[in-house]
Structure formats: structure tokens, C-alpha cells
Amino acid sequence: MPREHHPDGYLKHKRRSIGKRDPKERTGDYAEIWAPDWDPEHLKDQGERCVDCGVPTCMSGCPIGNRIPEWNDLVHKEDWKEALEQLHATNNFPEFTGYTCPAPCEDACVLSYNDDPVTIKSIERAIVDKGWKEGWIQPEPPTSRTDHRVAIVGSGPAGLAAAQQLNRAGHHVTVYERDDAPGGLMTYGIPDFKFAKKRVVQRVNQLREEGIEFVTSTAIGTDLAADRLHDEYDATCLAIGAQKHRELPVPGTDLAGVMPAMDFLPQENRRQHGTSVPNGVTAEGKNVVVLGGGDTGADCVATAHRQGAKQVVQIGINQKPPSERPSDNPWPETAQVFKKTYAQEEGGSQEFAVNTTELADTDGDGHVNELRAERVEWTYENGSRVGKTVIDPDFRVAADLVLVAIGFTGPESSPFSSLGVQLNDHGTFATDDTLMTDVDGVFAAGDARMGASLVVWAIGEGRDAARQIDRYLMGTSKLPASLQTQNPPIPFR
Numbered sequence: 001m002p003r004e005h006h007p008d009g010y011l012k013h014k015r016r017s018i019g020k021r022d023p024k025e026r027t028g029d030y031a032e033i034w035a036p037d038w039d040p041e042h043l044k045d046q047g048e049r050c051v052d053c054g055v056p057t058c059m060s061g062c063p064i065g066n067r068i069p070e071w072n073d074l075v076h077k078e079d080w081k082e083a084l085e086q087l088h089a090t091n092n093f094p095e096f097t098g099y100t101c102p103a104p105c106e107d108a109c110v111l112s113y114n115d116d117p118v119t120i121k122s123i124e125r126a127i128v129d130k131g132w133k134e135g136w137i138q139p140e141p142p143t144s145r146t147d148h149r150v151a152i153v154g155s156g157p158a159g160l161a162a163a164q165q166l167n168r169a170g171h172h173v174t175v176y177e178r179d180d181a182p183g184g185l186m187t188y189g190i191p192d193f194k195f196a197k198k199r200v201v202q203r204v205n206q207l208r209e210e211g212i213e214f215v216t217s218t219a220i221g222t223d224l225a226a227d228r229l230h231d232e233y234d235a236t237c238l239a240i241g242a243q244k245h246r247e248l249p250v251p252g253t254d255l256a257g258v259m260p261a262m263d264f265l266p267q268e269n270r271r272q273h274g275t276s277v278p279n280g281v282t283a284e285g286k287n288v289v290v291l292g293g294g295d296t297g298a299d300c301v302a303t304a305h306r307q308g309a310k311q312v313v314q315i316g317i318n319q320k321p322p323s324e325r326p327s328d329n330p331w332p333e334t335a336q337v338f339k340k341t342y343a344q345e346e347g348g349s350q351e352f353a354v355n356t357t358e359l360a361d362t363d364g365d366g367h368v369n370e371l372r373a374e375r376v377e378w379t380y381e382n383g384s385r386v387g388k389t390v391i392d393p394d395f396r397v398a399a400d401l402v403l404v405a406i407g408f409t410g411p412e413s414s415p416f417s418s419l420g421v422q423l424n425d426h427g428t429f430a431t432d433d434t435l436m437t438d439v440d441g442v443f444a445a446g447d448a449r450m451g452a453s454l455v456v457w458a459i460g461e462g463r464d465a466a467r468q469i470d471r472y473l474m475g476t477s478k479l480p481a482s483l484q485t486q487n488p489p490i491p492f493r
């Protein structure tokens with residue numbers, strides 16, 4: 001059915017996304033922050049706001065080229081089942097993105113040039129919510145099998161997308177994961193209140209029923225040699241993420257009470273799963289400082305509030321972004337503007353342009369008590385900090401727990417060095433255009449190849465790696481290419 005043109009839908013209906021629960025209510029529990037229900041009539045109207053503008057810049061804003069105008073129109077026509085088909089054509093796990101994506105597509109929507117963009121992410125979520133509710137999402141095992149065996153290392157969104165695509169092409173796929181449950185950062189990293197883990201479980205069940213084998217609690221390089229994997233499988237895909245955290249270069253990081261965000265956040269995921277965390281750390285009753293102004297930091301702030309912190313201060317090193325797009329960041333680029341995070345909606349304070357100089361133990365008991373810093377004004381060149389003026393040399397904050405969320409430097413690659421896999425200048429796996437590393441038959445995808453980024457990029461990378469692996473094994477591939485844009489990935493901090 002051809003798409004309908006809706007020239008005045010955006011004049012009839014104001015933008016209204018699905019929304020979130022009240023911050024006061026949601027900080028009292030670990031249920032998702034998103035409003036649990038939505039009204040089909042509301043989404044029907046929001047779909048009509050899409051003007052079918054002819055050059056869908058939203059699609060190039062989406063790293064996997066989701067067919068956004070198609071499903072906007074289909075939702076408006078109430079053909080939800082076909083909308084789900086169109087959504088799955090480019091995205092294996094639309095609920096992963098429909099709940100967690102920062103939606104760069106909306107910045108690129110033509111309406112956002114001088115109006116409010118279409119609620120693309122809400123429509124995506126609604127379609128896939130309905131798909132699960134109606135039982136339309138079912139295992140789709142291949143009708144025939146090849147003799148090829150493929151090993152995927154890592155079960156984050158990149159590994160899962162690669163596995164599903166390769167399995168649907170008929171290959172025998174085994175996913176190896178060092179954690180006790182599949183999902184990567186979707187399971188152990190992203191807080192449960194941002195993304196409920198039942199959503200990973202239902203997808204992994206689908207993949208299992210399609211014939212994919214999962215081997216968990218098995219670290220490649222420790223429990224099973226990488227060389228053995230290479231010898232036993234016809235192709236291997238390294239989708240191990242980029243979870244090596246950046247070190248804070250100041251005195252005091254070895255004090256008790258200072259820990260990387262990624263040691264802290266998975267502990268709460270485990271508690272929410274009902275698993276005990278021996279010697280675990282919580283923010284209850286503490287003065288918490290979160291170092292890092294990005295989204296991992298925001299997840300620490302929100303977790304600390306739920307655990308009952310006394311005070312939470314989030315500290316970023318960079319200047320506060322402007323409230324309006326600067327002239328060198330025009331539409332349809334992702335807008336580099338200040339947006340209050342969901343975590344700051346819930347409380348706490350946020351400081352910008354604060355350069356930490358020391359974590360101090362003022363009473364000599366080996367435990368951190370205070371963060372010392374200078375408040376500065378930075379000068380930037382090409383986005384990098386090149387100079388500073390010190391505004392206040394003696395900035396101090398009380399700190400019983402310091403959570404360090406200042407970014408990631410690359411994959412934990414040492415288990416694969418025996419294979420001869422090389423890293424590039426950014427510290428991620430070096431690959432050629434076919435996503436193959438220097439080692440024949442060993443591919444890389446997701447954060448492990450690009451550096452820490454977004455769920456949507458990881459899904460796209462997994463799809464692309466699957467297509468290249470299928471071509472490597474078969475000489476040709478019917479699997480679709482995924483990344484329709486060659487934009488650099490959006491970094492995740």
C-alpha cells in the first residue's frame with residue numbers, strides 16, 4: 001500500500017511522546033521510568049505528524065536506516081502488524097532501541113528544523129510493545145541449514161544481532177558469554193529502571209528457539225582458548241564490547257569508597273535479579289559524587305537516589321552545553337545542546353567545568369571523604385580542551401562514595417592477542433571494510449570495533465558483520481546491509 005501524504009498532521013496535533021512516570025514516584029522503586037501504558041489513538045495522531053517530506057532525513061539520522069516514514073504512516077492507518085514487519089526489516093530488537101535510544105533520528109526530522117519533531121522513538125516502542133502483546137513476534141528458524149559453524153564472542157546487542165542474522169542464513173551459531181546471563185550491557189550495565197531485563201530474556205528465548213546455542217559463564221581466553229575457538233569454527237565474531245574503563249589521573253583513586261561506575265551498576269542489576277552481592281556497595285546514607293557528566297554518570301545518579309543516598313552531586317569536566325544549537329552544529333546533525341537527563345529530573349545537583357585534582361582522606365582512615373577540584377573555564381579547539389582559566393582553585397564536595405564514570409578506552413583485548421588480532425590507534429579491534437581483523441575468518445563488531453557507542457550502532461554492526469561473515473562462508477549473501485549512513489558513531493560516555 002503506498003504511503004499517504006499528511007501535509008497538515010503536525011498542524012493538527014502537537015508532539016506528545018509516551019512520556020515517563022512521575023520522578024517522585026519512580027525513585028521509590030526499580031520499575032521502568034517509562035509510562036507503562038499508551039493509547040493507540042494518541043500514537044495514531046502522532047504518526048500523522050510525519051509529513052512524508054520526500055527526503056527522509058530522519059532515516060539518515062538513524063544509524064541503521066530504520067524505515068521511519070513507512071511505520072509512521074502504517075501506525076496512522078492502524079496497520080500495526082505491517083508496521084512491525086517494516087521495523088524488523090532493519091532492526092532485530094526494536095524494543096532495545098525503542099526504550100533506550102537517544103533518538104538521533106528526531107534531531108534529524110525535517111520538522112525539528114523549526115518545530116517539534118515526530119515522536120519517532122515512542123512510535124517505535126509502541127509498535128514493538130504491540131507485537132509482543134499480540135504474539136506476533138515468534139521464532140523464525142531457517143528452513144535449511146548449511147554445514148558452517150560460527151562462534152560469536154559476547155552477547156550484547158552486537159553479538160545477538162549477528163547471531164540472529166547468521167542463524168537465519170542457515171549457519172550453526174554458538175554465542176559465548178563470560179557473564180552468567182546473555183545481553184551484555186543490556187543485562188549488566190543499563191539499570192533495570194531504564195530497561196527491564198525481561199525484554200532481554202524474551203529475545204534470548206526467541207533466539208534459542210530459532211536454534212542458536214548460548215554458552216554462558218565462559219570467558220574466552222580464560223575458560224576456553226581463543227585459538228581453540230578459531231580452529232573449531234569456520235568463522236568467529238568478536239563482539240566483546242569496550243568495557244575497559246578510563247583511569248582518573250589524580251591522587252586518591254586507590255582509597256576505599258572510590259570505584260568505577262561499571263563495578264557499581266551491575267551490582268544493582270544483580271540485586272534486582274534476586275542474586276546476592278557479597279561485599280556489595282550501596283549509596284545508602286552516603287554523600288555520593290558521580291564523576292562524569294555523561295549518561296553512565298546519569299545512571300549512577302539515578303541508582304544512588306533509589307538506594308537512599310544522602311546527597312548526590314554529578315560532576316562534569318566540560319562546560320555546560322548551550323541551550324540552542326550553535327551555528328557550527330546545524331540541523332540535521334545531532335544537536336549538541338543541554339538536555340536535562342532523566343536522572344537529574346529526579347534530584348541531585350550537577351556541576352559543569354569542574355576539574356578534579358584530588359580525592360582526599362581527611363581523617364586518615366583510608367576512606368575517601370572529600371573531592372577537591374578547580375572550577376575552570378575551558379577554551380576548545382575542534383572539540384578538544386586546549387586551555388583553561390581557573391575561576392575557583394578550591395572547589396570541594398563531601399564524598400563518602402565516588403563513582404567514576406569518565407568513559408571507556410576500548411575492548412578487553414588481551415585474551416585474543418594469541419590469535420594475532422591487532423588494535424588500531426583508537427585501541428579498538430582493527431578491521432578491513434568487511435569487518436575482518438588481520439586474522440583470516442575472525443571478524444569484529446559493535447563497541448569492540450567502534451569504541452563505546454550506542455545500542456543502535458551495536459545492532460547495526462552485528463547485522464553488518466553477519467552479512468560479511470555469510471559472504472566469507474558462502475561467496476555471496478542475501479542478508480541486508482545495515483548501516484545506511486557512514487556518519488561516525490555517536491560516542492557514549
Ligand SMILES: Cc1cc2nc3c(=O)[nH]c(=O)nc-3n(C[C@H](O)[C@H](O)[C@H](O)COP(=O)(O)OP(=O)(O)OC[C@H]3O[C@@H](n4cnc5c(N)ncnc54)[C@H](O)[C@@H]3O)c2cc1C
Pocket residue numbers: 100101102153154155156157158159176177178179183184185186189190191194218219220221239240241242243265295296299412415445446447448452453454455456458492
Ligand atoms: C551504564 C551504561 C548505560 C548505557 N545506556 C545506554 C542507553 O541508554 N542507550 C544506548 O543507546 N546505549 C547505552 N549504553 C551503551 C550501550 O550499552 C553499548 O553501546 C552496547 O551495549 C554495546 O553493545 P556490544 O554488543 O558491542 O557490547 P556489550 O553490550 O558491551 O557486550 C559485550 C559482551 O561481551 C562479553 N565479553 C567480553 N569479553 C569476553 C570474553 N573474553 N569472553 C566471553 N564474553 C566476553 C561481555 O561480558 C559482554 O556481555 C550504555 C552503556 C553503559 C555502560
Ligand code: SF4
Pocket residue numbers: 061062063064066068097098101102103104105106120121124456
Ligand atoms: S533506532 Fe534510535 S535513531 Fe533509529 S529510529 Fe529508533 S529511536 Fe530513532
